[in-house]
Amino acid sequence: MKDFRFDLDHVREQFPCLCKTVNGLPAAFLDGPGGTQVPRSVVEKINDYMFYHNANAHGCFVTSLETMALQQEARETLAAFFNCSASEVIFGESSSTNNFKLVFAIARDLKEGDEVIITDIDHESNRSPLRTLEERGIIVKSVRVDLSTYTLDMEDYKSKLSDKTKVVAINWAANANGTITDVKPMIELAHKVGALTIIDAVHYAAHQVIDVKDIGTDFLVTSAYKFFGPHMGVMYAKHETLEKIRTLRVLADDNTMPPEKFETGTPNFEHICGCAAAVDFIADIGKRHEAYFPEELKGLSGKRKDIVAGMLAIDAYEAPMAKKLRTELAKIPGLKLYTSPEGLPKTSTVSFTIQGRNAHDIAEFLAARGIFVWDGDFYAIEITNHVLKLEEQGGLLRIGLAPYNTMEDIDRTIEAVEDFVKQ
Ligand SMILES: Cc1ncc(COP(=O)(O)O)c(C=O)c1O
Numbered sequence: 548m549k550d551f552r553f554d555l556d557h558v559r560e561q562f563p564c565l566c567k568t569v570n571g572l573p574a575a576f577l578d579g580p581g582g583t584q585v586p587r588s589v590v591e592k593i594n595d596y597m598f599y600h601n602a603n604a605h606g607c608f609v610t611s612l613e614t615m616a617l618q619q620e621a622r623e624t625l626a627a628f629f630n631c632s633a634s635e636v637i638f639g640e641s642s643s644t645n646n647f648k649l650v651f652a653i654a655r656d657l658k659e660g661d662e663v664i665i666t667d668i669d670h671e672s673n674r675s676p677l678r679t680l681e682e683r684g685i686i687v688k689s690v691r692v693d694l695s696t697y698t699l700d701m702e703d704y705k706s707k708l709s710d711k712t713k714v715v716a717i718n719w720a721a722n723a724n725g726t727i728t729d730v731k732p733m734i735e736l737a738h739k740v741g742a743l744t745i746i747d748a749v750h751y752a753a754h755q756v757i758d759v760k761d762i763g764t765d766f767l768v769t770s771a772y773k774f775f776g777p778h779m780g781v782m783y784a785k786h787e788t789l790e791k792i793r794t795l796r797v798l799a800d801d802n803t804m805p806p807e808k809f810e811t812g813t814p815n816f817e818h819i820c821g822c823a824a825a826v827d828f829i830a831d832i833g834k835r836h837e838a839y840f841p842e843e844l845k846g847l848s849g850k851r852k853d854i855v856a857g858m859l860a861i862d863a864y865e866a867p868m869a870k871k872l873r874t875e876l877a878k879i880p881g882l883k884l885y886t887s888p889e890g891l892p893k894t895s896t897v898s899f900t901i902q903g904r905n906a907h908d909i910a911e912f913l914a915a916r917g918i919f920v921w922d923g924d925f926y927a928i929e930i931t932n933h934v935l936k937l938e939e940q941g942g943l944l945r946i947g948l949a950p951y952n953t954m955e956d957i958d959r960t961i962e963a964v965e966d967f968v969k970q
Contacts, residue, residue, distance in 0.1 A: 551836075551839050551860075551863050551864075553836070553860060553863070553864035553950070554832075554835045554836070555864075555950075555951075555953065557835065558832065558950050558951055559951050559953075561586040561587050561588065561828070562584050562585075562586055562587075562951050563587060564576065564584045564585075565584075565951060568917065569914070569915070569916070569917035570915060570916070570917065572916055572917035573917060574917045574919060575917060575918045575919065575952065575956035575959060575960065576919050576949065576951065576952065577918060577919055577920050577946045577947055577948065577952065577956060577960060578919040578920060578921055578947060579753060579773075579896075579947040579948060579949040579952075580722050580750060580753075580773070580896050580921065580925070580945060580947035581921050581925070581947070582772045582773060582778070583753060583772070583773060583774060583775050583949045584775070584949070584951060585775055585776070585777070585821075585825075586775055586825075586828050588824050588827065588828055588831075589775060589776055589777065589821045589824040589825050589828065590821070591824075592820045592821055592823070592824035593777060593817045593818065593820055593821040593824075595820070596614075596617065596816060596817045596820040597817050599613075600613040600614055600617060600816075601614070601816070601817075602614045603813055604618065604813075604814070604816075605801070614816050617816065617819070617820055617823075618638075618814065618816060618819055619633065620823060621636075621638075621819045621820060621822060621823035622634070622636040622806070624823040624826045624827065624850065625781055625822065625823065625826060627826070627830075627849070627850040627851045627854055628757065628826045628829075628854055629757055629758075629759045629767065629783045630757070630758045630759055630760050630761070630851060631759050631760065631783050631785075632786065634786060634804075634805050634806055635759075635783055635784055635785060635786050635789075635805065635806065636781065636782075636783065636806060637781065637782040637783075637784055637805075637806045637809045637810055638779065638780070638781055638782075638810060638814055638815070638818075638819050638822065639779065639780040639781070639782060639809075639810065640779065640780060640815070641770060641778070641779065641780040642672055642673075642747070642749050642768040642769060642770045642780040642782070643672040643675075643780075644780060645768050645780045645782045646672055646673060646675075646676045646716075646745070646747075646768055647675075647676045647679075648794070648795060648809065648811070649676070649745065649766060649768075649782075649784075649809075650676035650677055650679075650680070650714070650745075651676070651795060652792050652793060652794040652795055652809075653713070653714060653743060653792060654680055654683070654685070655793045656792075656793065657680065657683075657685055657713055658684075659683065659684030659685070660684065660685075660686065660711070661685050661686070661711060661713045662685070662686040662687075662688060662707075662709065662711040662712045662713065663677045663680065663685060663686070663687055663688070663712065663713055663714040663715070663716070664687075664688050664689075664690060664704070664707055664708065664712055664714070664715045664716070664737075664742075665677050665678070665687060665688070665689050665690070665716050665717075666689060666690040666692075666699055666704075666716075666717050666718070667689050667690060667691050667692045667929045667930050667933075667934055668692050668697075668699060668718065668721045668723065668726060668728075668927065668929075668930050669716065669717070669718045669721070669747060669927065669929070670718065670722055670723075670747065670749065670750075670925070670926050670927050671926045671927075671928055671929075672747065672749070672768075672926065673716050673717075673718055673745065673747040673768075674689070674716070674929065677714060677716055686711075688707040689929065690703050690704045690707060690717075691703045691934075692930060692934060694934070694935075696887050696888060696891065697724055697726050697885055697886065697887050698726055698728065698887050698891065699717070699726075699728050701733075704733060704736075705736065708736055708737065708740055708742070709740060710740050710741065712737065712740050712741075712742040713741075713742055713743065714742055714743050714744075714745065715733065715734075715737040715742050715743070715744050715745070716744075716745040716746075716747065717730055717733055717744075717745075717746060717747070718746070718747035718748075718749075718750065718751070719746050719747065719748045719750075719751035719755075719767075720748070720750040720751035720754065720755070720893075720894050721750065721927065721930070722749065722750040722896070722925050722926075722927055723885070723898060723924070723925055723927035723930050723931055723943060723945070724885045724886055724887075724896065724897075724898040724930075724943070724945075725750075725869075725886060725887075725893045725894040725895065725896035725897065725898070726886075726887050726891075726893055727751070727755070727891075727892035727893055727894060729892075730746055730762055730764070731761065731762045731763070734746070734762055734763050734764050735763065738763070743765045743766070743788065744764045744765050744766065745764070745765070745766045745767075745768065746762065746764045746766065746767040746768070747767075747768055747769075748767050748768065748769040749768065749769050749770050749773055750773065750894065750896070751769070751894070752769040752770075752773055752774045753773045753774040753775075753861075753894075753949065754858075754861065754862060754865065754894040754895060754896075755858060755862060755894070756854075756855050756858045756859065757769075759783045759785075764783075764785070765784070765785045765788040766782065766783065766784050766785070766788070767782065767783040768780060768781075768782045768783075769781060769782070771818070771821070771822040771825055774825055774826075774829065775825040775828050775829070776818075776821050776822045776824070776825030776826075777817075777818040777821040777822065777825075778818070779815060779818040779819070779821075779822060781822055782809075784805060784806065784809060786805055789805040789806075789808065789809065790804070790805060794808045794809050795811065796808055796809075796811060797811060797812070826854060829853075829854055829857035829858060829861070830850055830853035830854045830857055831853070831857070832856075832857040832860055832861065832950065833852070833853035833854055833855065833856030833857030833858070833859075833860060834853050834856070834857075835860075836856055836857070836859070836860035836863075837852070837853070837856040839859075839860065839863070840855075840856055840859045840860075843855065843856075843859055844856055860950075861950045862895075864950055865895035865948045865949075865950065865952075866895060868895065868948055868952065868954055868956075868957050869893075869894075869895035869896075869897060869948055870889075871954070871957055871961075872897045872946060872948075872957050872960070872961065873886055873889075873897055875961045876897065876899055876961065876964060879901075879964060879965060879968055880968065881901050881902035881903065881904075881968065882899050882900070882901050882902075882964070882968070883899055883900050883901075883902070884897065884898070884899045885898045885899060885900070885935070885943060886898070895947070895948035896945060896946070896947045896948070897945070897946045897947075898943040898944065898945045898946075899943065899944055900937060900940060900943060900944065901944075901964075901967075901968060904940070904967075904968075905940055905941040906922035906923065906937075906940060906941035906942050906943055906944040907922045907923070907941040908941070908967075909922065909944045909964070909967055910922035910944060912963065912966075912967045913960065913963050913964070913967075916959070916963050918956070918959060918960050918963055920944060920945060920946050920947075920960075921944075921945045921947070922941055922942060922943065922944050922945070923941065923942040923943070924937075924938070924942045924943070925942075925943075925945065931943055946960060
């Protein structure tokens with residue numbers, strides 16, 4: 548794309564946290580894969596709800612009516628984010644909780660000997676609920692990772708699928724190392740054998756455009772706190788699939804249909820408002836950058852168009868910084884990157900180890916210079932600890948980009964890692 552210029556000043560001025568300093572140095576928030584920072588508009592929306600509209604739903608008085616209207620508005624905004632209809636948007640406590648609720652509902656109709664497929668590259672949030680079914684005689688198979696590319700082994704996936712497979716759970720992007728998986732053909736194969744599909748887009752959502760209609764999945768989970776929102780989960784559930792599932796619900800008459808049949812208890816209305824404001828923040832970025840993406844935006848209109856443009860702009864801004872990070876880090880003696888080869892799809896998340904050094908020590912060294920990064924397994928336990936066997940050396944060091952980061956953050960980080968290796 549020609550002459551792309553990201554409106555960085557406009558983005559950065561919306562994050563009050565960016566004024567933070569550590570030991571006299573500006574904070575570099577490279578911890579996004581654990582949760583991004585939150586723009587002012589999201590916090591203001593949450594406050595506004597709590598101050599002026601706070602009530603429970605289903606009353607006939609004004610604050611209750613406003614609460615329901617705000618909840619519906621938020622469903623419509625998230626529907627534009629996922630490319631689905633509002634009744635297919637489900638709000639919940641977290642993606643892990645949504646996954647457990649989903650799997651336990653599906654499992655009511657599974658029997659001993661049925662099979663489910665998970666993957667070695669996934670977060671435990673997307674594996675543990677299905678692994679728990681082993682105690683009921685359900686067979687759990689995990690797709691291996693090709694360690695020459697850090698991508699899923701498609702032949703292994705195909706060999707594990709059969710007409711016994713009832714559920715397939717795959718992440719769209721791996722939070723451990725940023726690998727993006729081409730989930731669409733995997734979903735098609737799963738549907739051919741009659742399996743339901745659960746896509747974990749928790750890491751993916753902050754970096755790439757989600758289009759649930761295009762990939763055709765039954766379910767997709769993500770978490771608003773990974774894309775500038777509050778700590779909560781939000782999920783897509785295909786209407787016709789959710790209609791059939793026997794969800795775990797309070798036995799009342801007003802929660803028998805999607806989406807309410809999945810949402811147990813009083814919703815967290817303030818966070819739902821914040822979640823929609825986070826998507827509006829992305830849409831606002833989109834409005835400022837639409838001219839750069841005429842081809843990609845063809846046929847789109849309204850909020851969906853703004854959101855798609857926003858995600859494309861975020862990716863276009865982050866990709867060169869991530870590439871510089873990968874290129875320069877790879878030159879450091881003893882440093883090993885765990886990213887897929889250049890040219891394969893990946894998010895702007897970069898993970899590495901340094902021979903003979905503990906990942907936690909690197910993170911502490913960077914933290915003292917105001918550079919915030921994550922170390923450990925990030926609950927991607929199978930790939931980090933069991934496949935790569937990195938537990939003893941503290942797992943991976945993970946650097947994650949967000950649209951408020953700068954090339955200066957990247958340069959400082961590279962320099963700090965070089966200095967760490969020298970000492
Ligand atoms: C890829 C991925 N899946 C699932 C989760 C769990 O999300 P939540 O904290 O909302 O349960 C995370 C959190 O880090 C994640 O990165």
